[in-house]
Amino acid sequence: MGILPAMSLFHPSTEQIELATVLSVLGDQTRLSIVGYLARNEGFEINCSRFLDLGSKTNVSYHLAKLREAGITRTEVRGTNRLISLRRADLDQRFPGLLDSILASATGIAFDMHEAARAELRQLEREGAASPGPVG
Amino acid sequence: MGILPAMSLFHPSTEQIELATVLSVLGDQTRLSIVGYLARNEGFEINCSRFLDLGSKTNVSYHLAKLREAGITRTEVRGTNRLISLRRADLDQRFPGLLDSILASATGIAFDMHEAARAELRQLEREGAASPGPVG
DNA sequence: TCAATAGTTCAACGATTGTTGAACCAAGGG
DNA sequence: CCCTTGGTTCAACAATCGTTGAACTATTGA
Numbered sequence: 001m002g003i004l005p006a007m008s009l010f011h012p013s014t015e016q017i018e019l020a021t022v023l024s025v026l027g028d029q030t031r032l033s034i035v036g037y038l039a040r041n042e043g044f045e046i047n048c049s050r051f052l053d054l055g056s057k058t059n060v061s062y063h064l065a066k067l068r069e070a071g072i073t074r075t076e077v078r079g080t081n082r083l084i085s086l087r088r089a090d091l092d093q094r095f096p097g098l099l100d101s102i103l104a105s106a107t108g109i110a111f112d113m114h115e116a117a118r119a120e121l122r123q124l125e126r127e128g129a130a131s132p133g134p135v136g
Numbered sequence: 137m138g139i140l141p142a143m144s145l146f147h148p149s150t151e152q153i154e155l156a157t158v159l160s161v162l163g164d165q166t167r168l169s170i171v172g173y174l175a176r177n178e179g180f181e182i183n184c185s186r187f188l189d190l191g192s193k194t195n196v197s198y199h200l201a202k203l204r205e206a207g208i209t210r211t212e213v214r215g216t217n218r219l220i221s222l223r224r225a226d227l228d229q230r231f232p233g234l235l236d237s238i239l240a241s242a243t244g245i246a247f248d249m250h251e252a253a254r255a256e257l258r259q260l261e262r263e264g265a266a267s268p269g270p271v272g
Numbered sequence: 273t274c275a276a277t278a279g280t281t282c283a284a285c286g287a288t289t290g291t292t293g294a295a296c297c298a299a300g301g302g
Numbered sequence: 303c304c305c306t307t308g309g310t311t312c313a314a315c316a317a318t319c320g321t322t323g324a325a326c327t328a329t330t331g332a
Binding site: 019020021022023024025026027028029032094095096097098100101102104105106 | 155156157158159160161162163164165168230231232233234236237238240241242
């Protein structure tokens with residue numbers, strides 16, 4: 001329908017991010033786990049499959065869409081896969097201190113994705129061309 | 137049925153308060169309004185009827201129960217009515233900074249209960265026996 | 273004692289949520 | 303070119319949510 005070059009995904013602008021929406025979207029263990037993982041791995045390129053042990057492929061897709069539509073994460077299309085990142089700056093600007101206090105409160109929850117995965121991630125970053133610097 | 141002196145309402149202990157529950161319960165405009173009002177009126181005796189312009193009696197009762205069961209508010213039975221208060225100390229202990237950042241982020245929302253009501257409240261506090269000091 | 277007051281419980285409802293499998297689509301790599 | 307890989311869309315589902323009016327309970331005050 002659209003004549004847009006590469007159908008990009010919807011992201012609310014910073015101003016459009018709603019507190020009640022952010023809170024209700026974050027009021028879910030799975031999503032909290034995803035956000036916690038993203039927070040501890042900022043600067044790395046995280047794609048959807050990284051969260052497959054939190055649910056089925058469909059399910060992860062569902063939760064990531066919720067996070068994106070709420071303005072909590074950004075999803076950039078990179079070839080055949082999506083890179084997910086926290087919209088930390090935007091959230092900090094809109095709701096100062098909120099994300100940090102939530103992340104701090106969330107420590108010790110199940111988003112402690114098995115170390116195997118994290119090690120593998122580092123390994124991939126190392127041997128892949130990508131540097132661990134900020135995405136984009 | 138119970139042999140308890142005065143069937144008190146259920147309140148989770150501080151340790152039992154769950155982050156995801158708090159966030160999802162606060163992810164609702166009506167509840168956010170209630171909590172905002174309670175925060176700006178700490179020390180005053182607030183009863184359920186104070187929130188009647190946010191919904192029907194049944195509805196307010198429903199939301200207040202949600203807040204209480206999540207550990208966000210405390211409800212004490214005082215004669216024929218209930219006094220509602222924020223469990224600020226408990227929340228601060230469990231999730232430091234969280235409540236404050238939410239309240240700060242929530243400013244400017246509809247929980248700006250018409251000034252008439254606030255004036256009336258002060259009036260009642262003044263002419264009633266109760267002092268405006270901390271409840272309890 | 274009787275009635276008013278403050279609030280809860282109940283049953284019902286339509287709407288939204290989280291989850292799933294099957295089908296689908298869009299790049300890239302052999 | 304075909305097929306694999308990474309991810310979305312769809313239809314369906316059971317479960318929970320927010321809302322309502324009617325009935326109910328409990329306490330207080332005349």
